[in-house]
Amino acid sequence: MKTVLKDALVAAKGLLGYKLVYETPDGRISGYIVETEAYMQGDPASHSTKGRTSRTEPMFGTPGTIYVYFTYGMHYCMNIVTGEKDHGQAVLIRALQPVDGIEIMKLNRKTQSEFKLINGPGKLCQALGIDKSLSGSHIDNGPLKLEKGLEVVESNIVTSTRIGIRRAVDMPWRFYIKDNPYVSRL
């Protein structure tokens, strides 16, 4: 795990196929990571680019720290911090292929379609029931964990530009599993 989180670009690709697991009082919710985006140190599109603030403080923590932020007045998005402590790098988890707790997620998301359950960063947090309170926790000692999942070979990874950002729009730092029906979009 340590090597996977060595750097945001390495992690964004390397985390594809990993199983993201969330232990809740109602049961285990999990899914395979199928889509990610890297936010680098000094990246104009990253929340960390302007330095430490109360919101982005977790981004400067040790690799494996969870960073959750609230946006557009209604959505949470979840990241896993990578790289060295104090570098401010992270990987945005954009989509999962549902594995455990599918019924719970359908209730959380108010939809029956398994394909629209977690095919976007805001939907991911809604499906799992994640909010800001998890920001700053760590995958090694919190309710949110990573486990080995699918094997994904380099030739099955598609690279593209990131979605929804205004700055650094040309950086090819979004990655997803080729032909996977659970990604947010092609």
Place this chain on the structure above:
DNA sequence: CTCTGGATTGAC
């Protein structure tokens, strides 16, 4: 304190 805009989503 006020103002602006956003790593989104779902409805039209």
Place this chain on the structure above:
DNA sequence: TCAATCCAGAGG
């Protein structure tokens, strides 16, 4: 194509 909805961050 666009409104919903509210907080972080910047500026006064």
